[in-house]
Amino acid sequence: MTEPDTGQRRRRAVLRDALGVGVATGAYGLSFGAIGVAGGLTVVQTCATSVLIFTGASQFALVGVLAVGGSPVSAAVTAVLLGARNALYGLRLSSLLGLSGWRRVAGAQLVIDESTAMTLAHEDDPRARRLAFWATGLAVFGLWNLATLVGALAGQALGDPQALGLDAAVPAAFLALLWPRLTTRPARLVAVAAMGVALLLVPVAPAGVPVMASALVAVAAGLLWRDALTDPPRGAT
Amino acid sequence: MTWVAVLAAAVGCYLLKLAGLSVPERVLDRPAVRSVSVALPVALLAALTAVQTFGGADGLTVDARLAGVAAGVVALVLRAPFLVVVAVAAVTAAGLRALGLG
Numbered sequence: 001m002t003e004p005d006t007g008q009r010r011r012r013a014v015l016r017d018a019l020g021v022g023v024a025t026g027a028y029g030l031s032f033g034a035i036g037v038a039g040g041l042t043v044v045q046t047c048a049t050s051v052l053i054f055t056g057a058s059q060f061a062l063v064g065v066l067a068v069g070g071s072p073v074s075a076a077v078t079a080v081l082l083g084a085r086n087a088l089y090g091l092r093l094s095s096l097l098g099l100s101g102w103r104r105v106a107g108a109q110l111v112i113d114e115s116t117a118m119t120l121a122h123e124d125d126p127r128a129r130r131l132a133f134w135a136t137g138l139a140v141f142g143l144w145n146l147a148t149l150v151g152a153l154a155g156q157a158l159g160d161p162q163a164l165g166l167d168a169a170v171p172a173a174f175l176a177l178l179w180p181r182l183t184t185r186p187a188r189l190v191a192v193a194a195m196g197v198a199l200l201l202v203p204v205a206p207a208g209v210p211v212m213a214s215a216l217v218a219v220a221a222g223l224l225w226r227d228a229l230t231d232p233p234r235g236a237t
Numbered sequence: 238m239t240w241v242a243v244l245a246a247a248v249g250c251y252l253l254k255l256a257g258l259s260v261p262e263r264v265l266d267r268p269a270v271r272s273v274s275v276a277l278p279v280a281l282l283a284a285l286t287a288v289q290t291f292g293g294a295d296g297l298t299v300d301a302r303l304a305g306v307a308a309g310v311v312a313l314v315l316r317a318p319f320l321v322v323v324a325v326a327a328v329t330a331a332g333l334r335a336l337g338l339g
Contacts, residue, residue, distance in 0.1 A: 024318075027318065027319055027320040028319055028320070030320065031319070031320060031323045040239070041239055042239075045239055045240065045243060048243055049243050049246075049247075052243065052244070052247035052251075053243070053246050053247045053250050054250075055250055055254075057278060057281075057282065058246060058250055060285075061281065061282075061285055062242060062243065062246050064285050064288075064289055065285075066239060066242060067289075068288065068289070068292050072238045072239070072241040072242035072245070073242075073245075075242040075246070076241075076242045076245035076246040076249065078281060078285075079242075079246035079249070079250065080245075080246055080249035080250055080253065081277060081281060082277070082278055082281050082282075083246075083249065083250035083253050083254075084253055084274050084277055085274050085275075085277065085278055086250070086253050086254045086257060087253040087254065087256050087257035087265065087274075088257060088265065088270075088271065088274050089254075089257060090253075090254055090255070090256065090257020090258040090259075091257045091258075091260070091262055091265050091266060092257075093257070093258065094257065094258045094259070094262070095262070097258075099258060104255070104258050104259070105255070107258065108251065108254040108255040108257075108258055109251060109254065111254040111257060111258065162334070163331060163334060163335075164327060164331050165301070165305055165326065165327035165328060165329065165330030165331030165332075165334070166327055167289075167302055167330070168301060168302040168304075168305025168306060168309075168326045168327055168329065168330030168331075169305070169323045169324075169326050169327040169330075170289045171285070171286045171287075171289035171290040171302060171305075171306050171309075171326070172305060172306055172309035172322055172323050172325070172326030172327070173319075173322075173323050174282050174285040174286040174289060175282075175286045175306060175309055175310065175313065175322075176309065176313060176319050176322040176323065177278075177282050178278075178279065178282035178283055178286060179313050181278060181279050181282070182279070186276075187275075187276070187279050190276050190279045190280050190283070191279050191280070191282075191283035192283070193280075194279070194280035194281070194283040194284045194287075195283045195284060195286070195287035197284070198283075198284035198285075198287050198288050199287050199288070199291060199297060202288060202291070202292050202296060202297055203295075203296040203297060207292075210284060210288055211281060211284045211285055211288055213284075214280045214281060214283065214284035215277060215280060215281060217276075217280045218273060218276035218277040218279065218280035218281070219273055219276075221272075221273075221276045221280070222269060222272040222273030222274070222275070222276040222277075223269055223272070223273065225272060225276075226268040226269055226271075226272045227268070227272075228272075229271075229272040229273075229275040229276050230271060230272060230275060
């Protein structure tokens with residue numbers, strides 16, 4: 001990376017990849033917008049969720065729990081638990097990016113799966129990895145929010161969520177987010193056990209509680225299989 | 238009440254991101270913390286999938302959603318992108334309901 005030409009070429013490659021990741025993530029944003037409105041949020045609330053929470057799985061979870069009549073507290077707790085992995089991403093990124101002051105305050109909101117994966121992909125070069133973080137984070141932020149707005153307006157215009165099958169789209173979205181994480185046997189066992197715990201609790205516990213309770217499965221499995229459950233997957237929101 | 242959930246989740250999620258960038262590495266970088274945080278999204282997403290597929294007003298029900306999710310599984314096995322998986326599930330459930338099923 002000493003030659004200016006190589007640096008220039010890499011810079012362009014980073015920016016191109018960042019835009020590509022942003023466009024791909026925008027597709028999730030469209031479905032989030034539609035599902036948010038179908039789940040009972042207003043267009044403004046759906047868009048605020050994407051701007052302020054800005055971590056996909058947590059947003060889908062928030063809407064999912066509210067849609068089945070869960071309390072605001074259980075919805076927020078589930079969303080925050082799903083956002084816990086971002087703290088570990090930040091931990092990994094802090095030494096690579098060296099952010100301080102306002103850059104850290106602003107950059108923190110951009111710490112998500114995609115920006116982390118892109119930064120790690122360019123780990124070897126300090127300038128490339130900083131560019132990868134900011135370019136990916138900002139591309140995803142811009143396109144995710146734009147797509148949320150478009151999806152929410154479309155969802156509102158389309159009408160009856162049940163007739164459109166949007167209530168089936170919600171679990172399918174969760175499954176699609178889960179799928180790339182099922183690469184190891186312990187992960188698959190955790191998924192099956194969590195489903196079992198949640199379904200057993202649905203008839204007896206208030207809405208929102210079954211999902212929160214499944215976090216206990218994760219704690220037990222995490223303590224049991226310290227070595228087998230490692231390496232967060234790349235690319236899933 | 239929806240705003241309470243949105244704002245509380247936003248504050249919590251932001252503080253987690255900021256904490257990661259701010260705390261010394263040794264505080265969080267332990268094998269147990271790492272493995273629990275890998276298992277956490279797996280468990281929560283699995284539970285959300287199950288509850289959203291079978292959950293009803295009173296207990297568990299089987300309806301067009303299950304067929305939609307099953308179609309989504311087929312799409313995932315065929316390595317379809319996210320938006321296609323979601324759309325296939327919605328169209329399948331909507332189609333069954335249009336035929337008067339589920």
